[in-house]
Amino acid sequence: MSKHYETVIGLEVHVELATKTKIFCSCSTEFGGAPNTHTCPVCTGMPGSLPVLNKQVVEYAMAVGLATNCTITQNCKFDRKNYFYPDNPQNYQISQLYLPICRDGHVDIEVEGKKKSIRIHEIHMEEDAGKLIHDPITDCSLVDFNRSGVPLIEIVSEPDMRSAEEVIAYLEKLRLIIQYLGASDCKLQEGSMRADVNLSVREYGSEEFGTRTEMKNLNSFKAIARAIEGETERQIDLLEDGKQVVQETRRWDDEEEYSYPMRSKEDAQDYRYFPDPDLVPVIISDEWLNEVKERQPELRDEKMIRYKEEFGLPEYDIEILTASKHLADLFEETNAMVEKPKEVSNWLMGETMRLVKESEMDVDDITFSPKHLAKLIEMVDDGAINRKVAKQVFEEIFKKDVEPESYVEENGLKSMNDEGALRTTIEEIVAKNPQSVEDYRAGKKKAIGFLVGQTMRATQGKADPGMVNKILKEILG
Known part of the structure; x- marks a missing residue:
C-alpha cells in the first residue's frame, strides 16, 4: 500500500525593478536593444571600475518590503557572491x-475560500547577470551584457506552500502588490519576474523536510503549475522505489513536461561570500523610511474595500477592475468625469475586455484615454447616439483613441432625434406591413419587434429604440 505524501514548497522570486538605469551604473535598463549596447566598464566588469548605488533601487526595495509586512534593515550592506559563469562578468x-x-x-492568500499567510524570510537587492545566447548554426555561445547590472530584488519565502494553487495565489498577490507600487511591470514573458521553485515531498504527519530540488526556467504561471505537479510525481516515484532524492538544481522543459538535472545545489559557503569592499553600507534614516511610507499608494486590498463602500459596485466587478492597476486607474479617472460608477464598470468589463481578448493583448497595453470613454457615456445619456452606435464608436476609441463627438459628426452617426421625421418614417413602415399590424392588434405583442427592426434598418440604426417603441405604440393604438 502506498504512503500519502505532502508537497512542501518555498519560492525564490526575482523581480527586475523599473528604474531607468542599472543598479551600479547609468546604463539603460530598457528591454530589447542590440546586444551589448546598454553597457559600460562597470556592468561589463572591467578591472578598476567602481560601482555607485542607484538610490531608486533602495526605495523600491523598501516599498515592496513595507507592502509585504517586512521589517526594514536600516543598516544594510552588499556582499560579493563568487562564482564563475560566462555571463557573470x-x-x-x-x-x-x-x-x-x-x-x-x-x-495573505486565499485558495478555495481558505485564507493562509505565507511568510517571507527576506527580500534582498542584487544585480542581474548577462544572458548567454546559444547559436545552433555555429555551435557556439555568445554573451549579451545588456541585462548585466539590471537591478533585482529577490523575495525568498519560507517553505509554507503545499500545492500549485497556493504557489500561483502567492505569485499573483506579489505581482499585483509590485505592479501597484510601480516597482516593476512583472512581465514573466520578458523575464522581469522569475520564480525558482524549491520543492520536496514528505509523508503526511512528518515534521522533517524531505530533500529539496530547485527548479529554474519557469516563465509562466502555467509552466510553474505543471513543473510543481511533474516534480512532485518524480520525487514520490523515487521514494516509492526505495531510491533517494538528490539535492540539485533542475531545469524544467515545458514542452516535454519534464525536468532535467543542471548541477548539484551549492550551499552559501560554496559561494565564499564576503562584504563588498567597493560599496559603503546603506544607512536608512527614520526620515527616509517615513518618506517612503508616506508615498505608498493604495494597494489592491484597500482599493477593493473602498470600491464597495464608495461606489457600491458588486464583488464581481471589483475583482475584475482591481486585478490590474491600469484598469483600476482607467475606471477611477473615467468615473471622476461622469460619476456613473456602474456604467463605467460595464463598459470596461464588457466591451473593453471583449476587445482585449479579441486583440490577444494585455490589459496593461490599453491606450485609450478616460476622457474619450467619459464623453461616449455622456453622449449615450444625452440621447446623441444610441447604444448600438456607441459600441461601434467605442471600437474606434479602443483601437485609435478617436474623439467620439467628432467621429460621430464626421461619420453621420448622430441619433435621429427629430420626432416629426421619425414619425413619418414609422408611418410608412406601418403602411407597408399590414400583416404585422394585424398580428399586433390581435394580441401578438411580439409583432412590434419586427416593426422596430424595420425602422432601425430604415434609419441605419440611428433612431433611438425607446422613441421608436413609443411612436409605434401610439400609431398602433
Missing part, C-alpha cells in the same frame, strides 16, 4: 547575504 555577483534590506514579512 566580474566572476562575482553583488548581492546581500548577511544584512538583507527586508526581513520577516508575510502576504
Whole structure:
C-alpha cells in the first residue's frame, strides 16, 4: 500500500525593478536593444571600475518590503557572491547575504475560500547577470551584457506552500502588490519576474523536510503549475522505489513536461561570500523610511474595500477592475468625469475586455484615454447616439483613441432625434406591413419587434429604440 505524501514548497522570486538605469551604473535598463549596447566598464566588469548605488533601487526595495509586512534593515550592506559563469562578468555577483534590506514579512492568500499567510524570510537587492545566447548554426555561445547590472530584488519565502494553487495565489498577490507600487511591470514573458521553485515531498504527519530540488526556467504561471505537479510525481516515484532524492538544481522543459538535472545545489559557503569592499553600507534614516511610507499608494486590498463602500459596485466587478492597476486607474479617472460608477464598470468589463481578448493583448497595453470613454457615456445619456452606435464608436476609441463627438459628426452617426421625421418614417413602415399590424392588434405583442427592426434598418440604426417603441405604440393604438 502506498504512503500519502505532502508537497512542501518555498519560492525564490526575482523581480527586475523599473528604474531607468542599472543598479551600479547609468546604463539603460530598457528591454530589447542590440546586444551589448546598454553597457559600460562597470556592468561589463572591467578591472578598476567602481560601482555607485542607484538610490531608486533602495526605495523600491523598501516599498515592496513595507507592502509585504517586512521589517526594514536600516543598516544594510552588499556582499560579493563568487562564482564563475560566462555571463557573470566580474566572476562575482553583488548581492546581500548577511544584512538583507527586508526581513520577516508575510502576504495573505486565499485558495478555495481558505485564507493562509505565507511568510517571507527576506527580500534582498542584487544585480542581474548577462544572458548567454546559444547559436545552433555555429555551435557556439555568445554573451549579451545588456541585462548585466539590471537591478533585482529577490523575495525568498519560507517553505509554507503545499500545492500549485497556493504557489500561483502567492505569485499573483506579489505581482499585483509590485505592479501597484510601480516597482516593476512583472512581465514573466520578458523575464522581469522569475520564480525558482524549491520543492520536496514528505509523508503526511512528518515534521522533517524531505530533500529539496530547485527548479529554474519557469516563465509562466502555467509552466510553474505543471513543473510543481511533474516534480512532485518524480520525487514520490523515487521514494516509492526505495531510491533517494538528490539535492540539485533542475531545469524544467515545458514542452516535454519534464525536468532535467543542471548541477548539484551549492550551499552559501560554496559561494565564499564576503562584504563588498567597493560599496559603503546603506544607512536608512527614520526620515527616509517615513518618506517612503508616506508615498505608498493604495494597494489592491484597500482599493477593493473602498470600491464597495464608495461606489457600491458588486464583488464581481471589483475583482475584475482591481486585478490590474491600469484598469483600476482607467475606471477611477473615467468615473471622476461622469460619476456613473456602474456604467463605467460595464463598459470596461464588457466591451473593453471583449476587445482585449479579441486583440490577444494585455490589459496593461490599453491606450485609450478616460476622457474619450467619459464623453461616449455622456453622449449615450444625452440621447446623441444610441447604444448600438456607441459600441461601434467605442471600437474606434479602443483601437485609435478617436474623439467620439467628432467621429460621430464626421461619420453621420448622430441619433435621429427629430420626432416629426421619425414619425413619418414609422408611418410608412406601418403602411407597408399590414400583416404585422394585424398580428399586433390581435394580441401578438411580439409583432412590434419586427416593426422596430424595420425602422432601425430604415434609419441605419440611428433612431433611438425607446422613441421608436413609443411612436409605434401610439400609431398602433
